[in-house]
Amino acid sequence: MKFAKQLETEAEDIPSEWRPYLIQYKALKKLISKIAAEIERRGLSAALLRECLKQGTDYKTGFRIKYYFTGEPPNVRPCIQFDYPRNESGLPDLLKKLTAHHHDENDTQDIGNNVNARPKLQYQKTENDTDFFTLSSKDLNTPRRKSETTDMMKQLVDLTLNKSNNGHSPPDSDEEEEEEDHDDHHHDDHALTQLQEGEEGEQDNTTHHVSEMKHLVIELEREDEFFYALTTELEQAVELQKSTTHKFEEDVRELEYRMVAVSSPQHESDMYAWRSIFSLYMDAQIFRGKAERDRTMRSVEQSRSQLAWFSQQLSQQKLLNKFKTKASRDAFRQFQALNTELLTLKHYQLLNQTAVTKILKKHDKRSGLTASKSFPTFLRTSKLGDIRLADILCASVLTRLASVIPQPDDYLCPVCLAVAWRPIRLVCGHVFCVRCLIKGQKKHVKDCPLCRHPGAVEQASALNLDIPMQNLLKTYFPKEIKQKKKDNEREQAIEDVQAMTGRKYTEEQLMRMNDSQKCIIM
Template identity: 25%
Template sequence: MKFGHDFKQSLASQGFPPHWVAHAIPYGQLKKCLKKVQRELQELGLDAETLRTLLDCDTDSPVALNYSLTASSNSTLVRPKLTVFIHLHDGNIVDASLTPTTRQFFEKISSGSVVSHPFNEKEAGLANISRLKATDKTADKTTDETTDETTDETTDKGTHNTTSAASQTEANHHEEDSYERIEVPLVFDSVFFDMLLSDVSNLDALQATEEDHLQEEVKELGKQVSQVSRPTRFSKSDMDRWRRIFELYLDAEIFFATHEREHGARSSQNALKQLQWFQGEVNKQQLVSSFKLPESRTAFSKFLELNLDLLKHLQFQELNVLAISKILKSMNHISPLQLLSPQIIS
């Protein structure tokens, strides 16, 4: 819970506006919801260790899992869905690797306690391909042995006996083996993703609003700079000083680098470093102190303020992205189902 404390402390101490803090990721609430997710899975017999075993492609288990996120038709929310494919032999699951609780759960849902959906033999093969291959080889071997034994008799009679034996083997196979597909509702998975997606949506809306506000301020600043740097014959102008300021600003590449060795968006730490370099160069060359017009000093102060606002936006965004990353990592630890990289189905 150390990150939760640090996250809360950072929101309170870094000077973010109150309405930003109100829209921050509710890390503590999401962590509490994860405990409910964990408890729900454990009650189903699907603890983290069991899930990892069932998700291991190298194990020959009669149970296969598929996890997906289904998009709701009338909203931006998604619905988690766990589909369980079960290979039954004489109506029972035989697997010593399953814990008693897990085996009891699968036997319960396969008996009809949870709505099941029959699926065709092709889908069954995809879900349990290793087991079916072994069964097919056994059937082929039985057929071959029967054919060898009857070859010593007449050809017609041997052919008839071979066909009968193969048919009987196939019938026994279908009587002994069956497949079921069961969809298991995960209530608190849904609650978790609803909460997380709602919070991310609120953050996106906040960012869009703040971007519109910044754009308006940039336009207004542009008008001010244009006014004080306009070249005239009979009045004072700070055009040369502003030209040099913008040259230094472009050289600083505060928020976005274009160098061959270093390119792309900068982190907030690197952006702060570049902004400090820019301010240092402006002061070193005494560009602000040599302004002829007081309006230029006001405009430059506003220019720095806008850059600090952009930096603050970047810091807030990084903090929330880190919180989301941490909470999803915790989700993966509690429920390895997330490691399936769930596909969103519309």
């Protein structure tokens, strides 16, 4: 399926109010055809420009052709820059022909009606050893015929290309045209004076070759229409994303306030239901991986698949049935809507990014230029830079909502892997439950088991009890603490029996005693 048709099909999944802000791929394709036609009419060709731009800088001769962008969106100016040594005589002579007014001797008509008038480079300005010219796009609809400017533009490119690759001649274009223009004599004379002054008095110095270079920049006016349309659409897309982001963040803050209320310890049943839901949500890794080795953002297809898996697991585990209040059910519907909206925004961004990439590649193929490389670089330095809003909003959901309800995994003792009830914080900062710490001291463990801080376990006492953390555990993990107390009492009872009877139980026996299942025989 062609991308234009694919874009139309996938746009149906985007909200109707967003569709006008998708990149208009078909309209841009039509503008590319105009660019290709203009380049041919200029006496160039896609093959010729592609060959030129492939050549690296020849540091022996200094000749080089570069394609780049300037200006501020949406007024972007695509330019071709010719770099050449000051002492190069061929190029200024050629420029003199390109910029000089030329009429036939029998010319008695106005220049606008003179069929023998030929177009030329329009001088703009000179800054920092750089002469700026424009190829006028006026009178492009005049009949095409043999044009001296066409031949001289070929010579300009050929001169640079041949110097840079030691005589290899690129292919020529067969397209020819005549154009008409009316320029100021003063500007043309000033341009030639700048070129000639740059040659006079210049010494041959190969050590500082860069300082001997001059630059000629030609702005491609006809390309302006294409890049103006493209950057205008990108600006509109950015504005849509900004407004959507603002609304999304407000919805996240509103949901955060609602969840704080519905999942408070006063609603213990709903609190545990929400905790299970968010634990499952984190395991689903809908938008981003949570493993240390995989923190990458998921693709649209992966996110859609994982979101479906998350919904399926909720139904299988019947977690939504555990909600006791209507407020919790309403909050969950809002949570699901935010995830769907985030997935839609991610899809919208993908469609626009793909459209821009493909249209630039098509532009390069038809024109021979390198916009697919230089234009994204130009955008990154502008206000239309690559901002990953979907990634930012995903992080907002994870940090704001997932942190509302404390998860037991964040408060586990690293030894027994249960909630660290009666948490003892060592001098190194690591936290252990009091039971595991006492067992470690009985076994004469001195250093921290995690970071090997000297004497951390040996020096621990009741003064190391983390009271704020203990209060938090008591508030948010009443069931886990109850189970932890039960396990501690059972373990203490076993130790007392061993102390009174002198009998030592094996690890296997202790595991059987800790098994909550009844004996299948007795």
